[in-house]
Amino acid sequence: MxxxxxxxxxxxxxxxxxxxxxxxxxxxxxxxxxxxxxxxxNWVYLGRASSWPDNGSFRTYTLGTQPILVVRDSHGALRAYYNTCRHRGALLCSEPSGTFANKSITCPYHAWSYRLSGELARIPSSGREHYIDMEHTALYPIALTEWRGFVYANLSHVKGAVANHFNGxxxxxxxxxxxxxxxxxxxxxxxxxxxxxxxxxxxxxxxxxxxxxxxxxxxxxxxxxxxxxxxxxxxxxxxxxxxxxxxxxxxxxxxxxxxxxxxxxxxxxxxxxxxxxxxxxxxxxxxxxxxxxxxxxxxxxxxxxxxxxxxxxxxxxxxxxxxxxxxxxxxxxxxxxxxxxxxxxxxxxxxxxxxxxxxxxxxxxxxxxxxxxxxxxxxxxxxxxxx
Ligand code: FES
Ligand SMILES: [Fe+2]
CATH class of the missing domain: 3.90.380.10 (Naphthalene 1,2-dioxygenase Alpha Subunit; Chain A, domain 1)
Structure with missing residues (x-):
């Protein structure tokens, strides 16, 4: 050798x-x-947990070609999603950071709206709901973890301690x-x-x-x-x-x-x-x-x-x-x-x-x-x- x-x-x-x-x-x-x-x-660092001060606070990121949205939900938990709408894939949020009003995320294209916890809440075209399984149409989730105040996302959905990724x-x-x-x-x-x-x-x-x-x-x-x-x-x-x-x-x-x-x-x-x-x-x-x-x-x-x-x-x-x-x-x-x-x-x-x-x-x-x-x-x- x-x-x-x-x-x-x-x-x-x-x-x-x-x-x-x-x-x-x-x-x-x-x-x-x-x-x-x-x-x-791999786990990728996004920001300090304090960067989402309130329920409804959000930040968006671009990782390579992938749009990411991280929001603090109505229970105070951080959640990450692909920043894309389930309807026809429009970018849900174009601002780098801010706060979602009314505890919901509304697509700027045809106004589908989602709860901060990702579930589809409302489709404005009335009478169309029966075409869609609302229950199972949620924002695409991304794995998220917090290590000592630092928030990391992982697009592979591999679960595991982020500490493992600090090269020991x-x-x-x-x-x-x-x-x-x-x-x-x-x-x-x-x-x-x-x-x-x-x-x-x-x-x-x-x-x-x-x-x-x-x-x-x-x-x-x-x-x-x-x-x-x-x-x-x-x-x-x-x-x-x-x-x-x-x-x-x-x-x-x-x-x-x-x-x-x-x-x-x-x-x-x-x-x-x-x-x-x-x-x-x-x-x-x-x-x-x-x-x-x-x-x-x-x-x-x-x-x-x-x-x-x-x-x-x-x-x-x-x-x-x-x-x-x-x-x-x-x-x-x-x-x-x-x-x-x-x-x-x-x-x-x-x-x-x-x-x-x-x-x-x-x-x-x-x-x-x-x-x-x-x-x-x-x-x-x-x-x-x-x-
Ligand atoms: S693409 Fe979002 S509502 Fe149509
Ligand atoms: Fe240097």
Missing amino acids: AQDPTSGAFTGLKSPEPSLPASWYFDEAQYQQELNAIWYR NAQTLQHWPLEDLIVGHRTKKILRCNWKIFWENYNECLHCPSVHPALSQLVPIYKRGIMEERDDPNWATHTATTEPLYKGGLRAGAATWSVDGQSLGHEFAELTSEERRIGYHYMTSLPSHYLVAHVDHVRSTRLLPLGPETTELEIEWLFPRATLADPAVDIANVWAFSEQVMTEDAAVCELNQAGLHARVHHAGMLMPEEYDVFRLHAWLKAELSRP
Whole structure:
């Protein structure tokens, strides 16, 4: 059996590996295959449960080619449906968010109306009801689950704990009170790149020294183009030092990811000293979501593919209630920093996408530091071959 190129104490790749075929980033058929095999079979993050504050609150989404409607029903339960009418398939709701009046969802085309719980309630063409089995004509349901305040949908109707989809690291953030946090700031961006480009960039820091100067000051090991101590083949020669440049973690004197490195205060009380020292903790749920947790806030990033070369990004900055209520706190210190990092990442993702169209470029190659990109590709191939 070939040696696993990610094995051993040195984390980097031990052998040259090709990147994915260039056409996988823009080919329409490949995109459709990935939608079917990955996006329509895994749990996909939509939003915080608090984004549906009242009974009747709704939000709509587009996942690939699929229109989704999520509503809080009359009993306070969240429900997801395909955003399509059972009559002749019109889009039921075109607004991104809002509240349904009168506890009903009415199609704007011929006014069929549905209860928030999905049942068909009324057909205006009188006397026609006997043509239709009203009882069994409901909105098409989509599986929904909530994990610590985060709401996920699954178009495959596979039931199961969403925690299983955090790559086994759902416990990583057990000391953060995720369910109690409030969205204090939100940004949406449309990226002109394939969704995999975003994840590849997320999975390596080779670009950090040139693309993220401020972040590389804050997290000194990023200056070296690596993420962890053992990403350096000579890591064993630095075992005596505790320097963040070699060990990872924030620069001396910094407490969080913010413009000045200072914490907003109201820090999470249950964190261990090690969690505080490191200062940033990632949790990834492919294909749609990752969290980064700091001592004073948590950042949530969601991806939704909109086309082979178009990806929607939504970032939410989550804070304790006390932080948002404190007039002395300026949360922009936190969000402006990571928004800048995200803007830098978005620019290189789009550059990457644009260059992939060169007719002579069939596939690239991975450097040793890109071991997590290799793992991402392995995950992708396994998903594509899943029966
Ligand atoms: S398509 Fe909705 S009522 Fe006709
Ligand atoms: Fe980056």
